[in-house]
Every structure is written in structure tokens, then in C-alpha cells.
Amino acid sequence: MTVKLLALYKKPEDEAAFMDHYENVHAPLAKKVPGLEKLVVNKVTGSPMGDPELFLIAEMHFPDRATFQVAMASEENKAAGKDLMSFAKGLVTILFVEEE
Numbered sequence: 001m002t003v004k005l006l007a008l009y010k011k012p013e014d015e016a017a018f019m020d021h022y023e024n025v026h027a028p029l030a031k032k033v034p035g036l037e038k039l040v041v042n043k044v045t046g047s048p049m050g051d052p053e054l055f056l057i058a059e060m061h062f063p064d065r066a067t068f069q070v071a072m073a074s075e076e077n078k079a080a081g082k083d084l085m086s087f088a089k090g091l092v093t094i095l096f097v098e099e100e
Helices: 015-030 065-073 075-088
Strands: 002-010 038-043 054-062 092-099
Touching: 002 065, 015 038, 015 054, 015 075, 054 065, 065 075
Parallel strands: none
Antiparallel strands: 002 054, 002 092, 038 054
16 A cells, blocks of 8 residues: 655745745655655646646655655654745645555
């Protein structure tokens, strides 16, 4: 069973600045989290219900719950979380999910 951290980002005021920080600072920090199998970044391009509220959906994949728990407690994850709050506070919702 894959365990994931999902980060759902609302549209930022300055999309270019947001993406610059995300790609050049945040994603490299997230990729250092121990046990991470892959990071998938999904750019929201539309919705059948009109203009979507979301801008980006990131998925951090871990092989199992034990690996996920160690990863979440790691110094690398704490650094990524601190950075996240520096540029996406008020824009991001974090969910923990299990892929069946």
C-alpha cells in the first residue's frame, strides 16, 4: 500500500513567483525527505465547474505507513514544512492518504 502526503495549493497572487520558489527551493527540500519514493507535481489546468480554486496538487509517495511516519518526523521534512509556511501559508491544505 502506498501512503501519500497530498498538498493542495490554491491559486497564488503571483503564479510565476510561486512556481519559481516551488521548483527551485521547496521541491528540492521535499525530495530530501527520507523514504520518499517519488514526488509528483500536478498543475491544475481546468475544471468542468468553471475556474478551479486549486492551482497545484503535489503528491509525496511512500512505500508504507512505517516509512511515512519516519519521514514525517525527519529533520528534512521539518525543513520542508518550515519552507512551506514561508511561501504558501493560507494557500495549502495537507492531506495524508493511502492508495488502495
